[in-house]
Amino acid sequence: MICDSVLDTIGDTPVVRLRRMSVGNGAEILIKLESFNPGGSIxxxxxxxxxxxxxxxxxxxxxxxxxxxxxxxxxxxxxxxxxxxxxxxxxxxxxxxxxxxxxxxxxxxxxxxxxxxxxxxxxxxxxxxxxxxxxxxxxxxxxWPDQYNNLDNPRAHAEQTARELLSEIPRFDALVTAVGTGGHISGISRTVKRALPEVVTVGVDAECSATFGYPFSQWATPGPSRIRGLGLQWQPRCLDLDVVDRVHLVADHEGIATTRLLASSEGLLVGESAGAAVFGALHHAHHHPGSRIVVLAPDDGVNYLEETFDDDWLRSKGLLERIEEAGLRTVDRLVALARQPSTAAVARTPELTGDLAGSR
Ligand SMILES: Cc1ncc(COP(=O)(O)O)c(C=O)c1O
Known part of the structure; x- marks a missing residue:
């Protein structure tokens, strides 16, 4: 294929099934790799x-x-x-x-x-x-594009990303993905829910984030997450809360451990927000046997080689210690822990009540 411009190569990114990172109850996790875009991200x-x-x-x-x-x-x-x-x-x-x-x-x-x-x-x-x-x-x-409040951001995903996803994966049960501006979760979920009304959408965010309306003051240690792409101090206009059914606030060490294990067990060197989303997807998979779960991987792990993939950097932030304390060095342990993570996914919509794990 010959393209007239590099911009014509945006989109049509591949989807890969996770093989080793599986809870073993018939649930499958499919990951759409947005690093294949020419600028390396969604x-x-x-x-x-x-x-x-x-x-x-x-x-x-x-x-x-x-x-x-x-x-x-x-x-x-x-x-x-x-x-x-x-x-x-x-x-x-x-x-x-x-x-x-x-x-x-x-x-x-x-x-x-x-x-x-x-x-x-x-x-x-x-x-x-x-x-x-x-x-x-x-x-x-x-x-000023104003990515947090410009509705042409979710529009791209409603008109393009979601249609692409539906043609690649005509049936699925859940969409679990990271939330920053809220652009991609809102746009994709809006279009997907029209085609597949039963799809449950789970927004993955950082523990200390105010995006979903949790008061910023409630956190014992307010401050930015180590997972880039997640966590805001305000609610962005691009986030359409009506199309997000559950919220899962993933701890930094859980998201980062998942990111590292995606690389070493699946050969998928993706960014930290994708790791956090896969951790959320594993949690969802535990509680929905046989379901098909779609995750977006917003970017490439190459961006984070000096941090997430560097033991010294992780140690300097106290994260290696937390990963080791939780035993998150192996896929088996990670998958087991995802059943009852440090924060369970909580429902936003009245039809889905309580948290998935039943307990924190
Ligand atoms: C690495 C990464 N993950 C997740 C996101 C969140 O995507 P969105 O802004 O569409 O919510 C971003 C956005 O900047 C990002 O760069």
Whole structure:
């Protein structure tokens, strides 16, 4: 196949069945690998949609500058699509962004604007948005995609990702996936539920996140998750709570241990948010024998080789100790523990009550 532009290679990503990471009750987990997109993540789809619709209605004009706050994958996608469509791209980043992602965006000509002072809880999200507002005011013909609140983000997934999924997997029982902006879970779930109303959608988020409306103050140690892509201090407009049936807040050590074992047992080097989602899927599988569960893997583990896949880095954050204490070094132990994880999946919709495990 010959494509006219790199942007024509976005989408049609493969789906792989997990073989070793199985609970053994007839449930199967299928994982859609979004790292096969040209920018290496699911964000290529959302960014292409946000840019295309902004061009169509004049919010983005030829010669304009795109300015966005990002911790990684959106920056890669914007850098790529900016080159292909001819825009200057300025990315407001923070010191937590993986260096490989920043180097990727720079290689494609994006400019990086570093915010190095977090707020009082150790988060950078608020300070980054403030910096975006400042740059927008200073830059003529600038456009802010605003990935958290721009409905062209979920629209990409409702119109493209979900249709692709339904043609690849015509019948399934559950969709378990990570939530950041809420873009992909909302868009995919909305379209999938129209075609397959029985599908249960589970949103996987970080323990200290306020995305699903849990008060930020309830956490003993409020602060950012180590799992990139998850955890917000506010509720994004892109998240459609009506199409999310359950929420599973996965602990960092559970998500990271799963990510490492996906690489070493399945040969799937995916990012941490995919690991967290697979952990959520294993939990769901325990309680739904014979079900078919679809998980999205938003990005590639190559982004995290210096962190999630590095024992010294994990040790320095106290995570290796937690993984070892929980015995999460083997697939068998991980699969067993997923039955009753540190936080069970809780229902959001009235039809599904209580948590899956029955107890915490
Ligand atoms: C690695 C990773 N996982 C998960 C997500 C969450 O996806 P969404 O923003 O569609 O909710 C993101 C979003 O940035 C991400 O980069």
């Amino acid at each position: 964000k290529d789809r959302a960014v292409l949609s946000m840019i295309t619709h902004a061009e169509l209605d004049g919010r983005l004009q030829p010669g304009g500058t795109i300015i966005e706050s990002t911790s990684g994958n959106v920056g890669k996608a914007l850098a790529l699509i900016g080159v292909a469509r001819g825009y200057r791209v300025v990315l407001v980043v923070d010191p937590k962004a993986p260096p490989s992602m920043l180097r990727y965006a720079s290689a494609l000509g994006a400019e990086l604007d570093l915010v190095d002072t977090p707020d009082e809880h150790g988060w950078y999200q608020g300070p980054r948005i403030e910096r975006v507002q400042q740059l927008l005011a200073e830059t003529p013909r600038s456009f």
